[in-house]
Amino acid sequence: MAVSGVAALASRIFENVDRVIVGKRSVAEMILVALLCERHVLIEDIPGVGKTTLARAVARSIGGQFRRIQFTPDLLPSDVSGITYFNQKTGDFTFREGPVFTNILLADEVNRATPRTQSALLEAMEERTVTIEGETLSLPRPFLVLATENPIELEGTFPLPEAQMDRFLLRISVGYPADEDAELEILERYRQQHPLEDLTPVADPDELLMCARACRDVHVEPDIRRYLARIVRATRDDETVSLGVSPRGALGLFLASQALAAVRGREYVLPDDIRELAAPVMQHRILLNPEARLRGRTSADVLQSIIDRVEVPVEQL
Numbered sequence: 170m171a172v173s174g175v176a177a178l179a180s181r182i183f184e185n186v187d188r189v190i191v192g193k194r195s196v197a198e199m200i201l202v203a204l205l206c207e208r209h210v211l212i213e214d215i216p217g218v219g220k221t222t223l224a225r226a227v228a229r230s231i232g233g234q235f236r237r238i239q240f241t242p243d244l245l246p247s248d249v250s251g252i253t254y255f256n257q258k259t260g261d262f263t264f265r266e267g268p269v270f271t272n273i274l275l276a277d278e279v280n281r282a283t284p285r286t287q288s289a290l291l292e293a294m295e296e297r298t299v300t301i302e303g304e305t306l307s308l309p310r311p312f313l314v315l316a317t318e319n320p321i322e323l324e325g326t327f328p329l330p331e332a333q334m335d336r337f338l339l340r341i342s343v344g345y346p347a348d349e350d351a352e353l354e355i356l357e358r359y360r361q362q363h364p365l366e367d368l369t370p371v372a373d374p375d376e377l378l379m380c381a382r383a384c385r386d387v388h389v390e391p392d393i394r395r396y397l398a399r400i401v402r403a404t405r406d407d408e409t410v411s412l413g414v415s416p417r418g419a420l421g422l423f424l425a426s427q428a429l430a431a432v433r434g435r436e437y438v439l440p441d442d443i444r445e446l447a448a449p450v451m452q453h454r455i456l457l458n459p460e461a462r463l464r465g466r467t468s469a470d471v472l473q474s475i476i477d478r479v480e481v482p483v484e485q486l
Contacts, residue, residue, distance in 0.1 A: 172387060175205070175380045176434035181371040185230040189364040190223050192351045198432060199341050199449060200227055200315070205381045205428040208338030208421060209294050209314040211279075211329075211453065215321055218343040224275045224315045225365055231377050232370035233272030233311065240282035246289035250299045264301060269293050272309055272374060276316040280326045287333055290314060294336040311377050331412065331456065338421045340453040380431070387427040388437045392482035397422055397443050403475045404455055409466055412456035422450045440481050447476055 179201055186197045200223070203210045212220050221237065228235035238249060251267035268274060269290070279287065293299055297308045316337070318329075334340075346352045358364055398419065405413030426442040448469065455468040 172383060172431045172436045173434065175383050175431040178372055178376060178380050179432040182227070182230045185368060185371045186223070186226045189226040189358075189368060190219055191354045191358070192347045193219070193223065193343060196223065196341060196343055197227065198429075199339055200224075200313075201432060202425050202428040202446075203338050204231070204311055204313050204377060205384050205431070206338055206421070206424040207297075207311060207313075207381060208424070209316070209336060211316050211318065211334070211337040211340045212343060213318045213320050213340060214342040214344065216319060218345065220315075220317050220343055221275060221277070222365065223343065224273055226368060228273040229365065229368045230371050231272070231311075232373040233377075234309070235273045235275070236268040236271040237275040237277060238268050239277050240279050240286070242281060242283060244282045244286050246286050249286065249289040250293070251301060253302050264306075267299075269299060270306075270308060272311055273313045273315060276314055278319060279316040280318050280329055282327065284327055284330065287327065287329065290316075291333060291336065309374075311374055311381070331454075334453050335415055335417055337453065338425060339449040341449050381428075384424075384428045384431045387430050387435070389423065389427065390437070390482070393438055393440060393443065394423070396440060396479065396482050397426070399479050400443070400447060400476060401451070403479055404451065404472070407471060407475060409457055409461035409471050410455055411458040412454075414451045414454045418451055418454045422446055425450055444476060444481075448472060 179198070182201060183194055183197055187194060190197065200210055204227075214220060224237075225235055238244070247267065249267050249269055251265055251270070253262050253264045255261075256263040276290065279290075293308060293312075294314055297310070297312050299306050299308065346355060401414045401419040401422070404410055407413070422443065425446045426438045429442050429446060430436070430438045452468050452472055455472060457466060457468060457471060461471070
């Protein structure tokens, strides 16, 4: 499949999602980029802005299976991955799949579960496998974890460790409706029935996987690769940063830039793609030192200052 096929698929998915979610095409674009990279997304936002509806709309658009887990302090790892139990009818042990065996998994309020349960997602997110009783089982493809966090309520939460944060390709937010007209459009669409009820698939998982492979053919000039590497390395050398972006983060930015270019119908990556994706890919991978936090600096501020001072490659005429 050519890059034009990726752009055509993206257009169909966006049009489908737009029937349910008003004015959030950029968010849907980021989720599709993660799907094409076969990586995962952390959505940090307040309740009620449409995170679950967006995840369901994307899953239905690609003809994939959708499952949701409400993370709570009493949730067990087996509630995520599955459990082997003795079946009295057959007289044998039987494995019951957990909700992780799906195409799109919504891990709602993931930071409310204990670290032990959170870690149950680590193998699934990185290796796309689950190990139960010494047996390794493969997860369906494509496989995307959409995890949500509420940045307002911190009581009774367990912050995600850096190792797990690094598994997420992107950290994004949905946000409020853009304006009054968008708010009114939401009221009109949901006045009689939920738009999801009429949503039909416009693609299938196999087509999405073909598009994911096509994204790897998007050309990235050596100068742009070096530009990406300089931004990543600058996060490790900055005096305000105690933990910079990992090689996994650098690879994630590279793959995401290819996917974004393909979604927009280009066979090549631009420096603007790197700049646009830098914040959602790298911001959650940066840990500031205590002095910088006391001064009121944020990872977003520091990352933007790094991007501004790294020289942008210029096309040679």
